[in-house]
Amino acid sequence: QVTLKESGPVLVKPTETLTLTCTVSGFSLTSARFGVSWIRQPPGRALEWLAHIFSNGAKSYTTSLESRLTISKDTSKSQVVLTMTNMDPVDTATYYCARAGGPGGGTEFDSWGQGTLVTVSS
Amino acid sequence: DIMMTQSPDSLAVSLGERATISCKSSQTVLYSSNTKNYLAWYQQKPGQPPKLLFYWASTRESGVPDRFSGSGSGTDFTLTISSLQAEDVAVYYCQQYYTTPWTFGQGTKVEIK
Numbered sequence: 725q726v727t728l729k730e731s732g733p734v735l736v737k738p739t740e741t742l743t744l745t746c747t748v749s750g751f752s753l754t755s756a757r758f759g760v761s762w763i764r765q766p767p768g769r770a771l772e773w774l775a776h777i778f779s780n781g782a783k784s785y786t787t788s789l790e791s792r793l794t795i796s797k798d799t800s801k802s803q804v805v806l807t808m809t810n811m812d813p814v815d816t817a818t819y820y821c822a823r824a825g826g827p828g829g830g831t832e833f834d835s836w837g838q839g840t841l842v843t844v845s846s
Numbered sequence: 847d848i849m850m851t852q853s854p855d856s857l858a859v860s861l862g863e864r865a866t867i868s869c870k871s872s873q874t875v876l877y878s879s880n881t882k883n884y885l886a887w888y889q890q891k892p893g894q895p896p897k898l899l900f901y902w903a904s905t906r907e908s909g910v911p912d913r914f915s916g917s918g919s920g921t922d923f924t925l926t927i928s929s930l931q932a933e934d935v936a937v938y939y940c941q942q943y944y945t946t947p948w949t950f951g952q953g954t955k956v957e958i959k
Contacts, residue, residue: 761948771888771896771939771950784946787847820895824943827908828901831943832886836895 726750728760728821728837735843736811742842746804746821753799755779758825760804761833762795764817772817776824776831777804813844848872848942852951858959865927867954869918869940876920877944884944887916887925890953891936899938900925932958 732744744762751758761776775795776784785793794807804821818839826834849872859865875884883903888896898907900916903923913928927934935958940951 770952771890771941773941773948773950776946776948786947822895826898826901828905830882830884830901831948832898832901833888833896833941834898834901834907836897839895 726823726835728823728835730819730821730837730840732819732840732842734841735845737846738812738844740811742806742808742811742815744806744808744819744821744840744842746806746837748802748804748821748823751823753779753797753802753804755825757829758823759831760797761822761824762804762806763820763822763833764815765820765839766814766817769817774808774819775806779825811844815842816844817842847947848875848945848949850940850942850949850951852938852940852954854954855952856955856957858957859927859930860959861932862929863959865930865934865956867925867938867940867956869923869925869951871921871923871942871944874920875942875944883919883923884942885916885918885923886941886943888939888941889934889936890939896939927956930956930958 759778762774797804820839822833823835824831885903887900890896904916937953
């Protein structure tokens, strides 16, 4: 059974750095088939893809936030970590991690975590 | 960046009736070398993460009822629910994975009339 679980702070202050961890099970981060993305969703709004780490360790980021984001993985811990610097109230959102590389062999997201709500407020 | 635009933003359909959602991309998501459309559809119910419905624009994910269908190619795509059921109330998103940054549509909310 494939599972992804996000963890991290529920509340951060403006200008602080957010660190989120996605712990996966049921598949390996070393598999050539799978990568993991971070996707966020502000309350009542649409999904926004943030970053992806491919099986070979290559990384990709959304254009508008690239300077603030870093994605990494620790295969020994089956974890993918996202850091976002200089947090602002507009970054308040539910942050999801999702597996890419599902049944189609493309980068569709076939498994998602439950998400973690991060609020940015002083 | 490829922009994904869905229409309508919301629709209300009677139980048993057809619901149709459009998704247009600002540039093609059809990869000519393999003739695949790099387009996925997701369903998101309140308080839940999105669920994959279709990939390659029209390939139904395992377990998705066959009243759901995906179609289209290039820049124009459609998600159809042939006979709306109460459990289909949700927000539906299209997403292109043709090129990074991967992008989602703004979502279409489907409700019961």
